[in-house]
Amino acid sequence: MTSAQRPTLLRLENIRKSFSGVTVLHGINAEIEQGEVLGILGENGAGKSTLLKIVSGIYSLSDGALHIDGEPVTIGSPGDAKRLGIAMIPQEFNLIASLNVFENIFLGHELKRGSLLDKAAMRQRTHDLLQLLETELDPDSLVEDLSVAEKQMVEIAKALVHDARILIMDEPTTVLTKKEVEVLFALIAKLKAQGVTILFISHKLKEVKQLCDRLMILRDGQLVSMDEVAHLSEHDMATKMVGRELNQIFPERSQPLDEWALEVSGLSIRSQLHDISFGVRKGEVLGFAGLVGSGRTETMEALMGLRRSDSGQVKVFGKPVKIRKLRQAVELGLAYLSEDRQGAGLVMNFDLPENISLISLKRYSRGLINHQQTRKQAQDYVQRFSIKAPSLSSELQYLSGGNQQKVYLSKWMDTDPKILILDEPTRGVDVNTKKDIYHFIQSLTEQGMAVIVISSEMEELIGLAHRVMVMREGRLQGELSDEQINEQQIMLLAAGLGPQQRETA
Amino acid sequence: MSDAIKKGALATRFFSGSNAKPKFTIGNYAPLIALIILVVISALASEHFLMPRNITNVLRQVSYTGIIALGMTFVIIAGGIDLSVGSGLALVGVLVIMLLNYLGDGWLAVSVAIGAAAALGAMSGAINGALTTKGKIAPFVATLATMSIFRSLTLYISDAGEMVSQNSVYSKVGTGYFLDLPVPVWLFLGLAALGHMLLRHTAFGRHVCAVGSNPKVASYSAINVQRIIFSTFVILGVTVGLSAVMLSSRLNSVSPGDAGMFYELDAIAAVVIGGTSLNGGKGTIWGTVIGAVILGIINNMLNLMGVSPYLQGTVKGLVILIAVLMQYKRER
Ligand SMILES: Nc1ncnc2c1ncn2[C@@H]1O[C@H](COP(=O)(O)OP(=O)(O)OP(=O)(O)O)[C@@H](O)[C@H]1O
Numbered sequence: 001m002t003s004a005q006r007p008t009l010l011r012l013e014n015i016r017k018s019f020s021g022v023t024v025l026h027g028i029n030a031e032i033e034q035g036e037v038l039g040i041l042g043e044n045g046a047g048k049s050t051l052l053k054i055v056s057g058i059y060s061l062s063d064g065a066l067h068i069d070g071e072p073v074t075i076g077s078p079g080d081a082k083r084l085g086i087a088m089i090p091q092e093f094n095l096i097a098s099l100n101v102f103e104n105i106f107l108g109h110e111l112k113r114g115s116l117l118d119k120a121a122m123r124q125r126t127h128d129l130l131q132l133l134e135t136e137l138d139p140d141s142l143v144e145d146l147s148v149a150e151k152q153m154v155e156i157a158k159a160l161v162h163d164a165r166i167l168i169m170d171e172p173t174t175v176l177t178k179k180e181v182e183v184l185f186a187l188i189a190k191l192k193a194q195g196v197t198i199l200f201i202s203h204k205l206k207e208v209k210q211l212c213d214r215l216m217i218l219r220d221g222q223l224v225s226m227d228e229v230a231h232l233s234e235h236d237m238a239t240k241m242v243g244r245e246l247n248q249i250f251p252e253r254s255q256p257l258d259e260w261a262l263e264v265s266g267l268s269i270r271s272q273l274h275d276i277s278f279g280v281r282k283g284e285v286l287g288f289a290g291l292v293g294s295g296r297t298e299t300m301e302a303l304m305g306l307r308r309s310d311s312g313q314v315k316v317f318g319k320p321v322k323i324r325k326l327r328q329a330v331e332l333g334l335a336y337l338s339e340d341r342q343g344a345g346l347v348m349n350f351d352l353p354e355n356i357s358l359i360s361l362k363r364y365s366r367g368l369i370n371h372q373q374t375r376k377q378a379q380d381y382v383q384r385f386s387i388k389a390p391s392l393s394s395e396l397q398y399l400s401g402g403n404q405q406k407v408y409l410s411k412w413m414d415t416d417p418k419i420l421i422l423d424e425p426t427r428g429v430d431v432n433t434k435k436d437i438y439h440f441i442q443s444l445t446e447q448g449m450a451v452i453v454i455s456s457e458m459e460e461l462i463g464l465a466h467r468v469m470v471m472r473e474g475r476l477q478g479e480l481s482d483e484q485i486n487e488q489q490i491m492l493l494a495a496g497l498g499p500q501q502r503e504t505a
Numbered sequence: 506m507s508d509a510i511k512k513g514a515l516a517t518r519f520f521s522g523s524n525a526k527p528k529f530t531i532g533n534y535a536p537l538i539a540l541i542i543l544v545v546i547s548a549l550a551s552e553h554f555l556m557p558r559n560i561t562n563v564l565r566q567v568s569y570t571g572i573i574a575l576g577m578t579f580v581i582i583a584g585g586i587d588l589s590v591g592s593g594l595a596l597v598g599v600l601v602i603m604l605l606n607y608l609g610d611g612w613l614a615v616s617v618a619i620g621a622a623a624a625l626g627a628m629s630g631a632i633n634g635a636l637t638t639k640g641k642i643a644p645f646v647a648t649l650a651t652m653s654i655f656r657s658l659t660l661y662i663s664d665a666g667e668m669v670s671q672n673s674v675y676s677k678v679g680t681g682y683f684l685d686l687p688v689p690v691w692l693f694l695g696l697a698a699l700g701h702m703l704l705r706h707t708a709f710g711r712h713v714c715a716v717g718s719n720p721k722v723a724s725y726s727a728i729n730v731q732r733i734i735f736s737t738f739v740i741l742g743v744t745v746g747l748s749a750v751m752l753s754s755r756l757n758s759v760s761p762g763d764a765g766m767f768y769e770l771d772a773i774a775a776v777v778i779g780g781t782s783l784n785g786g787k788g789t790i791w792g793t794v795i796g797a798v799i800l801g802i803i804n805n806m807l808n809l810m811g812v813s814p815y816l817q818g819t820v821k822g823l824v825i826l827i828a829v830l831m832q833y834k835r836e837r
């Protein structure tokens with residue numbers, strides 16, 4: 001379908017937004033058509049989430065107007081948005097940990113029979129939605145027990161429950177693996193066929209290319225372009241987004257040393273992990289692939305002393321060690337960036353220096369904390385990772401998602417690690433910064449650091465890793481190295497169909 | 506309430522409305538501004554208010570619960586609460602006077618007794634801390650239980666009779682002056698300065714805030730969450746012990762039935778009026794000091810203006826409500 005055939009559904013007229021005097025959206029004008037999938041691209045902090053939060057009533061606009069079906073509308077609250085048929089899957093989860101899945105999905109608009117809750121109906125409806133999403137999630141599981149990917153699925157289901165006309169998705173795929181993404185895309189195609197308009201924010205250019213009809217590109221709070229996706233290559237997208245040519249996203253791989261940095265053997269947790277053995281050399285990048293729930297995060301958490309393991313030996317630089325607490329792991333030079341930056345990574349009401357120095361605080365204090373030194377260090381990271389923040393003393397909750405991720409990375413880098421474990425390191429990070437992070441990882445390996453990367457982004461593993469371990473259902477399904485590392489091999493192993501199934505040593 | 510808001514945003518957000526602003530706003534200084542306004546009004550309303558004797562008196566009144574409020578600030582920031590402080594004070598007070606009477610006369614006995622009071626207070630705090638961390642009992646419930654237990658033990662040990670100190674110098678501690686200020690006031694201000702340093706400028710204080718803000722993030726940052734929570738209760742216990750010394754030496758006695766009655770309310774109120782969120786995560790010591798002084802001035806003014814003492818509780822309650830409402834507004 002070309003744009004000429006579709007009527008305009010939502011018109012943004014000169015949308016401006018400032019936060020305490022700092023303008024983050026400088027007058028955005030755009031027409032969004034009924035039944036299109038509109039991709040929204042832009043660097044971290046470009047204003048994508050802010051714009052869509054205005055449309056969904058979370059923020060109020062400072063100036064400008066919104067029109068739906070040609071009529072001006074005021075969207076002052078999420079309730080208004082709901083009445084107008086607008087639903088949003090937020091970038092940061094909005095779930096209540098102590099409630100279960102179906103209670104979260106129906107929060108605020110519970111189904112009732114008479115004056116009593118109709119739990120059976122809510123459970124059934126949730127079950128149907130989850131089935132539509134092809135996840136095996138139980139409607140009765142507690143949200144606090146879910147993995148990040150599962151929480152993401154709950155958020156998606158929650159948005160689907162109101163048959164919305166406009167469905168906003170703010171980076172819904174950052175934590176999902178290929179399989180879940182395919183299911184989601186199939187669903188989006190179905191919704192689109194029913195005439196639902198979808199606004200889709202992502203930093204994964206390939207996805208955008210595959211999924212979207214048109215593309216809105218923002219840079220520094222300004223609209224750069226609205227184009228048919230067909231007219232843009234991924235390279236064009238990146239160039240428009242960043243404002244200059246981007247090349248060589250992945251750096252040359254460096255040569256690993258022979259010395260083992262970390263050796264793990266026979267790591268097991270009853271009914272979760274079975275006999276996991278692997279090692280990583282100095283200067284090497286070891287990738288971990290697998291579907292959601294394959295046990296990659298559990299493995300690393302067990303290794304770091306964040307989870308109890310039932311058996312297993314660990315050697316760090318050849319020396320057998322017992323790690324029972326995270327503190328011990330940190331002292332041995334291990335660092336673990338969790339996939340859950342919001343739930344396990346950052347203190348949202350701490351500012352940048354407070355977050356970055358939280359683990360390494362000892363280094364800055366002789367009795368009393370040297371605040372000046374923590375600020376200076378934070379400033380260094382702000383420069384190194386081009387972190388965009390209103391100021392050094394802004395609380396983390398006011399940073400855009402990608403910029404939070406960069407602060408999180410800084411926090412672990414500040415512990416001076418020798419073995420770096422990164423669980424979804426570029427979650428929500430824009431292409432330009434991704435490139436910076438990849439080159440940064442490369443420079444670390446050059447200096448002999450051992451790096452483990454868990455990623456649901458296949459290209460990331462293919463582009464960075466010397467070897468890739470593929471996990472499935474709590475077991476190591478296989479190991480790929482050098483030329484063997486490609487999408488097909490990884491997918492086969494992850495699905496349990498690997499040609500080189502092997503018993504782990 | 507969302508995950509994100511519950512974990513992070515609730516602690517301190519100083520602006521109302523949906524657009525939260527990361528800026529220093531009036532809200533940051535609300536307690537201080539309230540105090541200044543209160544002082545001005547009081548000075549206009551009563552010529553006695555600004556007289557040095559009256560001011561000293563107010564500060565002395567404030568210091569007993571104020572000292573406890575300092576410790577309470579740590580507990581509340583770490584996400585807890587302690588209802589047992591009033592009973593704890595009575596228990597420590599009775600035990601200290603018993604010890605003092607056993608040790609005999611003189612300054613040495615007094616010094617030992619003060620040390621013992623701090624240690625006993627720390628122990629009562631450790632009990633509360635262990636119940637909440639090891640026993641995994643919600644602090645509200647655990648300290649509700651110890652509140653009852655401490656009071657009942659106090660009455661049992663003292664046979665419900667007033668305990669009078671026979672030590673001839675003990676009362677000099679609580680009634681003494683140094684540079685025109687009563688000793689308890691010095692202790693209050695000294696501990697406040699110490700508490701401020703601890704909270705703002707040490708790793709421990711930073712960890713307390715992190716634990717209160719998001720315990721999971723704290724544990725994923727290699728912080729021993731349980732130990733931090735436990736420590737905050739012990740700190741509070743020490744302040745309770747020291748407050749017990751100040752109060753019992755001022756009166757040279759302890760009446761087990763009503764010593765420390767409702768101190769938990771005043772202490773918690775001071776913390777809340779001082780801008781510390783009951784949800785934990787962030788707060789200041791200087792806010793608590795101001796909160797305690799505000800409560801003291803209100804009491805004093807009602808006295809000076811001859812308002813029935815029976816109505817003072819109503820006024821105090823209203824002030825607490827206003828403070829909490831203002832906090833909710835800022836947090837949204
Ligand atoms: N509540 C807020 N208060 C102050 N500044 C804010 C607030 N929300 C966002 N900002 C600022 O507005 C800018 C745009 O943020 P926004 O979240 O819209 O970025 P984004 O394009 O979604 O980025 P990302 O790709 O990292 O998610 C950022 O610089 C951010 O710091």
Ligand SMILES: [Mg+2]
Binds near residue numbers: 091170402
């Ligand atoms: Mg965003």
